Amino acid sequence: MKIVVADPIFLTEAYRRRLDHLGEVDVYDTYPADDAGFRDRIRDAEVVVVGRYGMRADAFAAAPHLRMVAVWQTGYDHVDLEAATRAGVVVSNVPAYAFEAVAEFVFAYALALLRRVHVADARLRGGGFDWREYCGRQLMGMTIGVIGTGDIGTRVVQIAHGFGMRVLSTTAHPSPERARRLGLEFVDLKTLLAESDILTLHVPLTPSTERMIGARELALMKPGAILINTSRGRVIDEGALVEALAARRLAGAGLDVFEHEPLPQESPLRQLDNVLLSPHIAFLTEESMDECTFTTIQNIEHFAAGRPENVVNPGVLERGAAPRLQQP
Structure with a gap:
């Protein structure tokens, strides 16, 4: 079968050999220059592997032989599932990986913001060395509100206990x-925010x-x-967040994801000094990439085997x- 890895993923030689065993690869x-370029890449494919590049309805229409889309991540909101189903295309994802990577990244952000590491780095590079400008805050004794206690959220809770933090969460049930098992308090959203x-x-x-x-929640x-x-x-309503940060109602934000990715050059987030920005990399460790x-x-392989x-x-x-696809 024809397999197309349509945009960049972590692919070692060993994994490439496993794909080669299944067919032509x-x-x-690199990312395609535009949607037309993406459609050209997948035109003859039976299986398409996608990372961050989306699969809209027109992509399915352009690939008449397509039988499967393998999403190289957990999230699949960038794939048109209705179009896939209409076309008879199976879409699979990676439902469980990068728990540790993402949870640890949360605290990398928290510590950097609380201790103003990014500010200290920039000022030192500019010649400053006055220690009195960087008085920060410590995690011990703070309250962390965790919205979403799935695998990643649960690991965040566990790490928070290591820092001596109080943990709040909210759930409909x-x-x-x-x-008791997680060591947290379930409260309503208003209480958690406050x-x-x-x-x-x-x-x-x-x-x-x-x-x-x-805006209301902020x-x-x-x-x-x-x-x-x-x-x-x-x-998040990104516009409302920008207003809250600019007005200093919030001390800061750590954002690894955005309403529009890549983050537009004109985004006001780029101008705020109380924001840490990263290009959707919380999951990005050697261990999690291999797992993904x-x-x-x-x-x-399982799809090919029916x-x-x-x-x-x-x-x-x-x-x-x-169907069980024929293998060489």
Whole structure:
């Protein structure tokens, strides 16, 4: 079968050999210049591997032989699942990886913002060396609000306990047993916002979570709090966040994800000195990359054997879209 790795992913020689065993493989290590270029790359593919580049409806229409899209990450909001299902294309993702990487990154951001490391670095490079400018705050004794206690959120909770922090979370179905097991307090969102020194988001992008943190929620946050987002950019109303940061109602923010990626050059976030920005890299460690690629290739191997796994559009299976593909 024809497999196309359509944009950059972590792919060692060992993993490349596993793909070669399945059929003819084309690997692109650059992003396409535009959607037309992307469609050209996948035109003859039966299996497409995508990282960050999206698969819109027109991409499915341009690939008549396509049977599977293997998403090289957990999130798949950049793939048109309705178009995939209509076309009889199985879409699989990597549902469980990078827990440690993302959770640790949250605290890298928190510590850097609280101790003003980025400010100290910039001023020292400019010739300054006055220690009195950098009095920060410590994590011990602070309250962290964790929205989303799945695998990543749960690991954040565990690390927070190591720093001696109080942990709050919110859920539609609070469980006293789960609260005891995780060592946190389930509270309503208003209480969480009002009492958290650090707010960190770990929810998928869905209609119910899109812009769940807007102007109203930001106004309820504790003055001087820090917001960290490593989930999806559109979980926050970015315009409202810019206003809160510019007005110094929040002490700072650590943003690894944005409403529009790449972050536009004209974004006002680039001008704020109380924001740390990174290009969607919270997941990016050697260990997590290996884990992600392992599962992605395993998804393709299982699909080729007629046993698709980690399918995010299961309705397509009812249409018989999981044939056993011929292997060399």
